[in-house]
Amino acid sequence: MHKKSWLFLFLILPFFWGCGKGNYNPDIKPAQVQIDIDPGSTLYQKLNTVGGCIYVKNGDPGVYLSSESRGVIIYRVGISDFKAYDRIPPNNPNQCGSTTQLVVGDNFPFAKDPCTGNEYNLLDGTLYSGSGTYPMISYQTQYDGQLLHVYN
Numbered sequence: 001m002h003k004k005s006w007l008f009l010f011l012i013l014p015f016f017w018g019c020g021k022g023n024y025n026p027d028i029k030p031a032q033v034q035i036d037i038d039p040g041s042t043l044y045q046k047l048n049t050v051g052g053c054i055y056v057k058n059g060d061p062g063v064y065l066s067s068e069s070r071g072v073i074i075y076r077v078g079i080s081d082f083k084a085y086d087r088i089p090p091n092n093p094n095q096c097g098s099t100t101q102l103v104v105g106d107n108f109p110f111a112k113d114p115c116t117g118n119e120y121n122l123l124d125g126t127l128y129s130g131s132g133t134y135p136m137i138s139y140q141t142q143y144d145g146q147l148l149h150v151y152n
Contacts, residue, residue: 024137025133028093028137031088031152033152034064034151035063035064035148035151036149036150037061039076039082039143039148043061047076047082050077052076055074056072056074057072069087069088070086070099071086073102074141075104082150083124083125083138083141085102085111086137089115090134090136107119113130120135
């Protein structure tokens with residue numbers, strides 16, 4: 001009986017780990033995102049090294065964001081691994097107005113909502129401190145060794 005309990009636990013745990021991923025605030029309208037940049041260029045110099053982080057906005061070279069986006073945070077996790085998140089606060093996005101954006105700055109490795117004080121982990125987008133239910137809105141990333149593609 002003991003072996004069956006462990007087998008059951010082993011089979012059911014992955015379902016709990018998957019809970020909450022992609023669980024975004026239904027009050028936030030999805031944005032269209034298409035970003036193609038060279039992280040090795042001088043334009044995006046902060047992405048040249050692991051741990052580098054930048055903001056991009058509509059109109060930047062290689063960046064298209066629909067009006068629902070408040071900009072994108074791109075974070076270099078590893079040599080060929082990047083994370084990308086929308087700058088719209090995922091919990092109470094309009095509490096201090098419709099232009100509030102998440103900021104990294106001195107809060108690294110967290111993004112902070114300057115209005116509510118909520119902090120989100122840049123490694124996975126989850127709420128680190130503060131109150132709320134939702135993680136940061138994340139986008140797909142693909143790096144081919146030269147160009148970084150961010151999309152949804």
